[in-house]
Amino acid sequence: MTEPALETRDLGSVAEPLLVFGGVYSNLEAFEAIEKVARERGIPASHMVHTGDIIAYGADPAECAGKLHDLGCPAIKGNVEQQLFDGAIDCGCGFDEGTGCDLLSVQWYAFAKSRVSDALCRWMGTLPDHLTLSMGGVSIRVVHGTPSQVNRFLYGPEPEAEFTGELDNVTEDLIIGGHSGFPFFRRFGARGWLNTGAAGIPADDGTARGWYAVLTPADGGVEIALHGLEYDHEQTIAKLRAAGLPEPYAVAMQGGPVPNRDTLPQALQARAGKRLDFAVEKMKARTLASAS
16 A cells, blocks of 8 residues: 655745754643743744644643644644544554553543544644754754654664654754653754754653743854753643543653653663753754855
């Protein structure tokens, strides 16, 4: 059977700051906090980008999907959006069979599927698979997992060849991905890979923060800033527990261990519980980077 062609939507040249976030994961309080950040920074919805998986572990799947629809910001399908549109019986996250997250996903996916309307599921199916844009002369492709696979996990510490093999499939200077839920930025020569982390669940760094990124045009390139997201996580946890959703997600949202810690790359397991903070990075347009 021939796989359907990926739909890519081009946003053109962007000359103002862009707020990029993903993995809201049915966490309404985190989504509201993202909107507050955008308002405070003067970033309109047209300059907010969601990298997929608006729905997952939390108690407000319909509310989050509806908010994304009404916000009208550029957004792509994650594996969860695709699975709900297809009427699939599981989330298609790519968890190894029998792992903690594989077993827990059965519960939250059934919960979400029972609450999201057919109309919202159809709308999620209209979202593109990838977005492209340029900023400061840097060409950018926004994907969910990787350019080749919507549910491929790349957490950051993997060998360089794991990333360059994906970069070889596209022409853009910078890939922005989601799915794994862990924020990072890595360089590969004049090219780069950014994961903005998940807005709706912490990155196993001992805090309750979610994550997002702001990209800002700079002279001959783009500045990349990863930010922790503070929100009313206690309210999120209370609603999750009241809905009877899996307790390991409540523990993670308090800053405890994430349910998939034992399946993560060793480097991430070693730094678990240690607070993450990132310096602002700058990527030059590839022609300038090559000349410098």
